[in-house]
Amino acid sequence: MQNTQQQSISDNIEKYLKEHENKQMLRFITCGSVDDGKSTLIGRLLYDSKMIFEDQLAAAKNETKKYGTVEGEEIDFALLIDGLQSEREQGITIDVAYRFFSTDKRKYIIADTPGHEQYTRNMVTGASTADLAVILIDARKGVLTQTRRHAFLVGLLGIRNIVVAINKMDLVDYSEARFEQIVKDYRQMYEQLRFSLPYKSFHQKIDFIPLSALRGDNVVEHSERMPWYEGEALLPYLDTVTIERSEFDAFRFPVQYVNRPNLDFRGYAGTIASGTVCCDDRIIVYPSKKSSRIRQIVPPLSPEAKNEEETKEAFESMAVTLTLADEIDISRGDMIVKEGEKEPYFSDSFEAMLVWMDEEAMKNREYTLKLYAKESNASIASVMFKRDVNNWEKIETKTLELNDIARVKIDLAEKVAFDLYEENKKTGAFILIDKITNNTVAAGMIAGVSTRQKKERVYTEAEKALNAYVREFYPEWGCKPC
Amino acid sequence: MNNRMTHLKQLEAESIYILREVAATFEKPVMMYSIGKDSSVMLHLAMKAFYPAKPPFPLLHVDTLWKFKEMIEFRDRRVKELGVDLVVHSNPEGIEMGINPFVHGSKVHTDIMKTQALKQALNKGGYDAVIGGARRDEEKSRAKERIFSFRDKNHRWDPKNQRPELWNLFNTKIHKGESVRVFPLSNWTELDIWQYIYLEKIPIxxxxxxxxxxxxxxxxxxxxxxxxxxxxxxxxxxxxxxxxxxxxxxxxxxxxxxxxxxxxxxxxxxxxxxxxxxxxxxxxxxxxxxxxxxxxxxxxx
Known part of the structure; x- marks a missing residue:
């Protein structure tokens, strides 16, 4: 933590708190392997922002002697931040770890994922909640296969802000030419990437920062060793970067919980997925397509706080409770939208990019699909192709295994309201749950609508006989032959 | 990222989402109440999440009988003020054995009066979702903890058998006898907790x-x-x-x-x-x- 911040904490804590009430929250994912200096970079961000305390540092020093991969008096930052005892002893990271730090401007949540190939599912998990991705490249090695993998996965998950952190600049003599070469290689790769992603109007804001996590160059402060670099150091960059968003702004309110404490109050609780809503707005409820009007918007209220009131307007990410002017039947999993705005898709079939997350391969059976609060029976009608995560080529396949990424057609047991993932992540993302093991077997991103091919029904001999019997003895029923 | 919400408002909204998800998808949830500052925040969030109704689950306090007196006074006062249900459980075998941390040490005391007592309380209550106030920033081994953390029939946590959590789509399916621990404060840090207590004037x-x-x-x-x-x-x-x-x-x-x-x-x-x-x-x-x-x-x- 910078001394100025410490000073302002000592001088006037009330003022400091007031300023810090208005921070924003930014979630990012770091992609890279231990070899790229990822743990060192994260360790440094945490240490410099004082999320690592002296006692933890002392413990890490002890452990460095026991398990460390670092020579001499250096602290192994990987040990400081790696969590589980079993994995520490093996020296590998096996899952997504969430780390926290904050500056004067923003609170950060880092999804720290291993970059190793078989852990696609970990990176997909970490990327699903991130607004920004930091992709680490070792300056000596440049754009590698793993860089292509990272770029593809964060693109697939729809992350629009990318920081390419070109690390270990100290080992290439802080060479501007080396930096420029890597920038060029990455940009070339990105042009290719755009054609491999299923999103039509998707683009990323990409910035490149040359740094040395080990020596602290361009991490918190601009490094004098790279005067040719005119951009910001990583931390000030993160503090000020504008997060790119989809232009989608229609109101979407998945009903999460019906709140009915007494006969006079029937509220629909949920978190606004997108758009804004005001009292008296005309709304439509899916799947019933019944319409009504917003009567009240109840924000999360504490019964003890007397000064808070009902609100007239609510917007994206707010957890509110709505009441309607008319009594219509609404339950969890329904979606409330606004009349006159872009309608959601409403179908019992769609195309999606699917990431297989389970050890057990895809089976020809029904799964439970969870899309916002809606659960529905679903089956994978067909696997159109899968994509190689490294070279992005299409591969023909009939089935899916752990870490496979494929375009599939999904059929649902009923019509549901949804949006495309590239427009609205909250109403376009889903998971598949195995009905027998209850495992989360796949993560999906809706990429298009499709028409359901109704399978021709096959009747048994008994059903055929029943049909013949009805037609013969009850002609007044107008029964059709089967 | 949301430009219109402060980090505290966003954390609040996300925690409320988690609490509502629990209430909507489990048959018998319960909220652990340890009387500490994190519990105070969690209780405050639960009051907000279901307003104007009361939280649709009781609070559970595992009383080791060695808590500070002021904690117990505070607990009883808050429960009364807010009109919420409280279940208190102490390990009867531990009481009979006269477990005393000064005599038996912290390890034995914690095991019998806390770990065993918690298991008893959960078995007795038949709870399928147990809401707890743990945060990921508290300790290294928690950085990877899920928000919905899966436990087998013996309440055991298997680090190798946890479900991936994507977006805010929590898989809440469990078999009979299994349960989940749910941590709505996962993404809060100690500083967030204190700032929120200060801002919302939450009693501690x-x-x-x-x-x-x-x-x-x-x-x-x-x-x-x-x-x-x-x-x-x-x-x-x-x-x-x-x-x-x-x-x-x-x-x-x-x-x-x-x-x-x-x-x-x-x-x-x-x-x-x-x-x-x-x-x-x-x-x-x-x-x-x-x-x-x-x-x-x-x-x-």
């Missing part, structure tokens, strides 16, 4: 604030003489000092810190300028390296 146990209290050195920590169960030789050595507590638990196992911070802003100030982490005052973490992970596998929260 006064032990967090500095005051003159009788304390004595015990096993490397400064513990408070809260009642006369403290061995006499220790009681004799007790002195009045201005101290406060960074975390609350069983008084013989909770180290006080020397501090004059007697208001919330002063606590936050002290925390921001401090050089040691929050859990340092907890005696149970120091038993052995990776001890939290071991406790978790055994079923400790």
């Amino acid at each position: 146990v006064p032990l967090y604030l500095a005051k003159e209290r009788p304390v004595v050195e015990y096993e490397g920590a400064k513990i408070m003489v809260d009642d006369d169960r403290v061995p006499e030789e220790l009681r004799k050595k007790a002195r009045n000092e201005v101290v406060r507590f960074r975390t609350l638990g069983c008084y013989p196992l909770t180290g006080a810190i020397e501090s004059t911070a007697s208001t919330l802003p002063e606590i936050i100030q002290e925390m921001l300028l401090s050089k040691s982490s929050e859990r340092e005052g907890r005696l149970i973490d120091k038993d052995q390296e990776g001890s939290m992970e071991k406790k978790k596998i055994e079923g400790y929260f």
